[in-house]
Amino acid sequence: AIFLLGGIGVGAAAVALAQLADLAQYAFALLLAKSRYAVLAVTPLGFMLSAYMTLRLFPNAQGSGIPQAIAARQLTDQAARENLVSIRIAMGKMILTLFGLLCGGSVGREGPTVQVGASIMFALGRVSPRRQPGLILAGAAAGVAAAFNTPLAGIVFGIEEMSRAFETRTSSLIIAAVIAAGLTSLALAGNYAYFGSSAMTLSRGADWLAVPACGVVGGLAGGLFSRVVIAMARGFKSPLGRAIKGHPLWFAFACGLAVAICGLVSGDTIYGTGYVQVKEALDHGTPLPQEFGVLKLLATSFAAISGIPGGIFSPSLAVGAGIGSNIAAFFHDAPLGAIMLLGMVSYFAGVVQAPITAFVIVTEMTDNHGMVVPLMAAALIAHFVSRMICEEGIYHALAKGFVERATRPREGEGR
Template sequence: MKLKLSTRHQRLVKITSARWQRRAIFLLGGVVVGAAAVMLAQLADLAQQAFAMLLSKSRYASLLVTPVGFGLSALLTARLFPNAQGSGIPQAIAARHLTVQQARERLVSIRIAVGKIVLTLFGLLCGASIGREGPTVQVGASIMFAIGRVSPRRQPGLILAGAAAGVAAAFNTPLAGIVFGIEEMSRAFETRTSSLIIAAVIAAGLTSLAVMGNYDYFGTSAVTLGRGIDWLAIPACGVVGGLMGGLFSRFVITVARGLPGVAGQAIRRHAVPFAALCGLAVALCGLVSGDTVYGTGYTQVKAALENGAPLPGDFGLLKFLATALAAISGIPGGIFSPSLAVGAGLGSNVASFFHGAPLAAIMLLGMVSYFAGVVQAPITAFVIVTEMTGEHTMVVPLMTAALIAYGTSRLVCEEGIYHALAKGFIERSTPPTEAARAPARL
């Protein structure tokens, strides 16, 4: 009897220990991801400030610095940090679908995380129209994956948790982090890991709050749609944002899959000169815009929302071009913040047709519409915009605009950009013998 009780006790202790170990891994990972996100955010601000100082000395310095920086970043990515190019979210999605650990490690690892951080900062230092939030997702997934590998037992949901924690910490939007994990990363809700994923998001969010304090990413703007005619801005922004977002995604996906003929062969053979050429085009966009389309676009949009001042009429289009050029160049960098900036510019353009309407409200509609059109994740779009601005009176209009944009975007591009690009990483990383197996999720 004593032996039987002792055996049961040992089994209970073993089960309890395993559960607490699993929880500790997710919580520790969330803290580390939060710290990494804060570090990247602060360094990104410094990088953009340094580039702005350069432009204050000579506006035309970008004609040299930006193309050289693009070319060097593309070279370093190809030679030292392969699979660190672009946003990083497609790599995290692909890693969850691969069955071989070595294949996953080529997409999410500490080496990749370091390269992603360094080269994203380098891109911002050179004036690239990129964001840090997408890279934070790949960094978060890489950190969680690395922590999981030192665990004696396999821990499901780590990559998903790391990605969600990355979004939460990067934008100070915990709810958006959870929704992003469900809608975009997994396209399903995994109940057995849901509480652990939420725990990781909370840990990352608390770490961000402890270091940077509570804040709204794009400030606060107490606005709402007033007159009945103002509500026509919802379908207008939804259609315009969805159409432009779909065009952006289709263009980037087409180039990523390889253009046909001589043009496609030239890009593949001369990737570094192509990146430099893209950088030169971005610099020209910057000069035409009055130096407003470099970097994330955060400063311009935040000021416009808080002051109720319209963005320049060509801001949306030029930011669209600069972001598209950076996305196809092959350098590391995200499209989250630049997409929101493009949407704000488009919203400002739409607002010019609604005299007397609240400008900030229509800019928010443009932001959510364009972002939903690009990523084709309407729930994530309106949740993240709502949390970033602290504007809860606009929830219903934002939801409606996001759904209209999603439907419009689908007419132009059949699949969201992240999942379409993830297929390329999966195909390149999956041996033929593994392709027929059921996908593993981590």
């Protein structure tokens, strides 16, 4: 009953966050229509204020939120868990993610939905601490399912990324929570494919060369992104590293300014989730601007290291679409949309190093089952290439930092 009730709550929260995120991005678009250079003030000051509120009011709400959910499962102390997943943090996560989108941050809402889902389940499971790791896992999986309307991806994400193990009892509870969240999302938002339905496939033999091309490039770019974000989270012992750690608000300001500059150079295309740009390109079969992928990658990197709350799911898919669009220029007769999908799955698999989740989520988002095999192949290639650059997936690497910070004080007390 807890899993079903929690699933309904997660589904409702996911739909609310999705609709409010659209409104936030629309409001930012109105600002751009008034003056596109306003971002040089709004975005850096917004990042600075968001970082301040995160540090002072909602600590542990920074970033995507998925590492916090993973860390909360690994911890055994109730107070330590509550510092990572709680209703207070869930509320702060939603508010500040929306604020980041309102300021033009290149962030997504799906990672935050995972932390919100885990927080809701954690709160409902307070009466049974023994079951809380399973509840947190189910809440996270339900969050992915409801955020994208991708129930299979939610289940696979829970098993492959969150738990990294298949347990019969836990898996059945994940499915129950995903069903409840999915039905709630369907009731509130209707049935839809995130990027619309697509029937494009790789028809000619030569077109299949795009699979390894996207896999290698996406894996390299995704691995590099993860390595940078992980390194920044762990900090540096150099004077620059100490300066960043000592002045987090000014660092957030600098990151916001960098995002604004990327936005101006891109022609105002890299702000927000990137959903609108990618969907239009897929719907109309038109390539994205040549510089879109690189600038979106830079903007997402600056947002991810700035310390503000916001996910990397949607922006990563947008970066991958940009990479695929560039690679498609070398395959003149191949369907553009199919290669964009290969770019999306490759870069995303390179970032999260969860290849099954990557191809399942892209397949469900586009309702395109004709591309399953090439998507699987590209995701696996990207995964192996990414591992050469970054040995561990971004979420589990960042989760280690939260676990270490949570256990360090208690270790000190025993000395």
